[in-house]
Amino acid sequence: MTIPVRPETDRKIDELLTRFPMKGSALLPALYVVQEEKGHVSDESMEYVASKIGVSPAFVAGVVSFYTMFHRRPVGRHHIQVCRTLPCALSGADDLMAHLKTRLGMKDGETRADGKFSLASVECLGACDRAPFLQINDREHGPVDAAKMDEILKGLE
Amino acid sequence: MAFEPILTRNVRKPGSETIDIYMEAGGYQGLRRALKEFTPEKLVEEVKASGLRGRGGAGFSTGMKWGFLPKTKDKPRYLCVNADESEPGTFKDRLLIEKDPHLVLEGIILSAYAIESSLAFFYIRGEFHQGCRTFEKAVQEAYAKGYLGRNILGSGFNLDIIIYRGAGAYICGEETALLESLEGKRGYPRIKPPFPAIVGLYGCPTIINNVETLANVTLIAERGAAWFASIGRPPKNTGPKLFCLSGHVKRPGVFEAPLGVPFLELLNEYAGGMKHPERPLKAAVPGGSSMKILPAAKCDVLMDFDSLAAAGTSLGSAGGFVMDTGTCIVRALHNVARFYAHESCGQCTPCREGTGWLVKILTRLERGDGRPEDVDLLAGIAGKIEGNTVCPFGEAIAWPVESYVRVFKDEFEEHARRKACPMRAAAAR
Numbered sequence: 001m002t003i004p005v006r007p008e009t010d011r012k013i014d015e016l017l018t019r020f021p022m023k024g025s026a027l028l029p030a031l032y033v034v035q036e037e038k039g040h041v042s043d044e045s046m047e048y049v050a051s052k053i054g055v056s057p058a059f060v061a062g063v064v065s066f067y068t069m070f071h072r073r074p075v076g077r078h079h080i081q082v083c084r085t086l087p088c089a090l091s092g093a094d095d096l097m098a099h100l101k102t103r104l105g106m107k108d109g110e111t112r113a114d115g116k117f118s119l120a121s122v123e124c125l126g127a128c129d130r131a132p133f134l135q136i137n138d139r140e141h142g143p144v145d146a147a148k149m150d151e152i153l154k155g156l157e
Numbered sequence: 158m159a160f161e162p163i164l165t166r167n168v169r170k171p172g173s174e175t176i177d178i179y180m181e182a183g184g185y186q187g188l189r190r191a192l193k194e195f196t197p198e199k200l201v202e203e204v205k206a207s208g209l210r211g212r213g214g215a216g217f218s219t220g221m222k223w224g225f226l227p228k229t230k231d232k233p234r235y236l237c238v239n240a241d242e243s244e245p246g247t248f249k250d251r252l253l254i255e256k257d258p259h260l261v262l263e264g265i266i267l268s269a270y271a272i273e274s275s276l277a278f279f280y281i282r283g284e285f286h287q288g289c290r291t292f293e294k295a296v297q298e299a300y301a302k303g304y305l306g307r308n309i310l311g312s313g314f315n316l317d318i319i320i321y322r323g324a325g326a327y328i329c330g331e332e333t334a335l336l337e338s339l340e341g342k343r344g345y346p347r348i349k350p351p352f353p354a355i356v357g358l359y360g361c362p363t364i365i366n367n368v369e370t371l372a373n374v375t376l377i378a379e380r381g382a383a384w385f386a387s388i389g390r391p392p393k394n395t396g397p398k399l400f401c402l403s404g405h406v407k408r409p410g411v412f413e414a415p416l417g418v419p420f421l422e423l424l425n426e427y428a429g430g431m432k433h434p435e436r437p438l439k440a441a442v443p444g445g446s447s448m449k450i451l452p453a454a455k456c457d458v459l460m461d462f463d464s465l466a467a468a469g470t471s472l473g474s475a476g477g478f479v480m481d482t483g484t485c486i487v488r489a490l491h492n493v494a495r496f497y498a499h500e501s502c503g504q505c506t507p508c509r510e511g512t513g514w515l516v517k518i519l520t521r522l523e524r525g526d527g528r529p530e531d532v533d534l535l536a537g538i539a540g541k542i543e544g545n546t547v548c549p550f551g552e553a554i555a556w557p558v559e560s561y562v563r564v565f566k567d568e569f570e571e572h573a574r575r576k577a578c579p580m581r582a583a584a585a586r
Binding site for chain 1: 321323343410492500
């Protein structure tokens with residue numbers, strides 16, 4: 001099988017294989033490493049990671065599908081995740097989501113055709129003191145009202 | 158006597174996450190002292206004597222948990238730090254990880270020494286990007302100063318730490334699901350017994366402790382068990398505690414107070430009272446969304462493990478949130494049920510299927526398609542999930558459903574009878 005990742009990604013995974021008392025523990029970190037390079041976890045990537053760890057592709061697929069942070073399809077360059085759980089909902093999360101949908105012309109769960117944005121409502125992000133709260137890639141924003149949201153979006157233009 | 162914040166003594170200082178600021182405030186002195194003065198057994202005794210109970214949700218005695226490790230030492234022992242803070246309403250561990258990581262790290266080193274482990278895992282929820290970066294840096298700083306690695310402070314004690322990122326699964330906060338995840342699997346909770354202290358990570362004896370619990374171990378090493386046990390409501394509810402409060406409050410946040418602080422003091426003094434003065438308190442959940450709800454009339458409670466148990470709810474993760482009189486309880490419960498339906502790992506049928514049914518029924522009640530029998534149906538389903546699952550996730554959804562429906566039964570019945578949400582109708586007027 002040809003290696004479907006960059007040599008440095010392959011090396012990073014080799015290093016992960018020696019980090020843990022048992023090799024299997026390298027699976028989640030290896031999936032993160034692949035996703036960082038590719039933006040998502042494809043079938044081909046799962047087969048590759050499976051062969052590195054020494055488990056079946058089906059086992060890897062089972063793990064990937066269990067965790068929400070592994071993306072099976074490409075997400076936008078700006079992946080917007082809006083918390084919808086109760087403390088955020090009590091503080092206007094629904095209004096924030098509605099505003100985002102209108103502003104971006106997108107539905108919940110969609111990736112825009114130009115690949116710039118993806119929008120997803122997610123469960124509790126553990127920042128209820130900053131409700132309504134959202135994450136864009138690995139950056140955190142909260143509390144966010146409509147005006148603040150527009151300002152954030154402007155910064156992404 | 159005014160209470161002096163101690164878990165949060167550093168968090169507001171600029172650069173609080175750096176080892177220099179931490180050490181300026183006396184950090185790592187407890188470790189230095191413990192490695193010199195305490196054998197591991199003595200440190201376990203000290204933690205037992207402090208009365209420290211786990212801050213993750215179950216409130217089990219930390220010293221006693223450590224005591225369950227087998228006496229034989231033919232296998233490696235592991236310490237796993239549960240930094241998978243995911244219970245809705247809870248954001249206290251995040252504060253410690255981001256703003257005072259060394260307080261946590263010192264507690265990890267002390268606890269690993271106590272349980273004679275030379276490898277610790279820090280399992281942090283994947284969404285905590287900033288927390289993970291901060292903690293990685295803290296670990297590097299601690300290695301550079303000789304607080305981690307080989308022969309720590311000349312004591313002969315070795316400890317390495319591995320940071321492991323979760324990947325978005327509430328269930329991995331359950332300790333055996335966390336172990337499965339650490340082994341690179343789906344986070345399916347394990348059947349207990351055997352308990353992790355006997356058969357844990359990689360089949361080896363393992364202790365899993367919450368972030369705030371470990372921060373408290375630092376304080377115990379620094380100031381002693383007697384000091385710790387004098388705070389709060391001794392003998393069973395001792396020590397300082399981080400309380401989260403969010404929802405309809407003026408100043409949501411993490412507040413430090415002794416265990417046993419009155420809930421109304423947290424709400425009115427620490428959090429500044431209700432957000433909209435014209436809409437008073439309707440209900441509060443004191444311990445995170447899986448705990449039972451209290452109506453406003455019953456909120457005159459003390460915030461500790463045993464007082465809240467006596468009041469028919471639990472301290473849980475101390476992730477409290479409040480709702481004002483403008484809140485539709487059916488809608489609130491729909492939100493909670495949707496969370497648990499999304500996060501159910503799917504291993505046990507009552508939870509996997511039951512959570513979906515609950516969402517379906519609550520959706521139709523809120524939409525105006527409810528049926529008269531729906532109210533009893535909700536309670537019935539909750540009762541059939543509770544006690545019939547491998548892990549406490551079953552209770553985590555059964556308790557809110559049972560309590561919301563019991564306490565606000567008329568509101569649920571009104572939804573079914575009027576075939577509409579009365580609150581929404583009022584808002585539309």
